[in-house]
Amino acid sequence: MSEAASGSPASTPFDRIGGEGPVRALAERFYDAMDALEPELAALHPLEGGKVSRASRDRFALFLIGWLGGPQDYMRLHGHPRLRMRHGHVPVTPSMRDAWMRSMRVALADPSIPTELRVFLDEKLADLATFLQNQAG
Numbered sequence: 001m002s003e004a005a006s007g008s009p010a011s012t013p014f015d016r017i018g019g020e021g022p023v024r025a026l027a028e029r030f031y032d033a034m035d036a037l038e039p040e041l042a043a044l045h046p047l048e049g050g051k052v053s054r055a056s057r058d059r060f061a062l063f064l065i066g067w068l069g070g071p072q073d074y075m076r077l078h079g080h081p082r083l084r085m086r087h088g089h090v091p092v093t094p095s096m097r098d099a100w101m102r103s104m105r106v107a108l109a110d111p112s113i114p115t116e117l118r119v120f121l122d123e124k125l126a127d128l129a130t131f132l133q134n135q136a137g
Helices: 013-017 020-037 054-067 073-078 094-108 115-132
Strands: none
Touching: 013 020, 013 115, 020 054, 020 094, 054 073, 094 115
């Protein structure tokens, strides 16, 4: 990560975004966008009242907090993410990856996220989404 993206040589994306509250807000915006724009993708998650469940939202928020360099509560509670294994039962196609990224880009578009950090996170999350693909288009 460049100093421009991180804010300083020692800061993490978690620090740069503002800590736990803003990361949890990012996760909420992500699932709100998924519920509204990508119903087929949302339907792959446990639902409550037609929306992605609170448990799914909280678990993803914990993952993001750790992934961005914050406290590793996800690993303490759930073990290593092992993302490919955990998503192996779901056919992740390029179109599903794109749907996931559309929801994430809506979430990242919030003005509270500095532009340089948004660009950095978009690139890293796109890499992560591509890594999870397990089926061809």
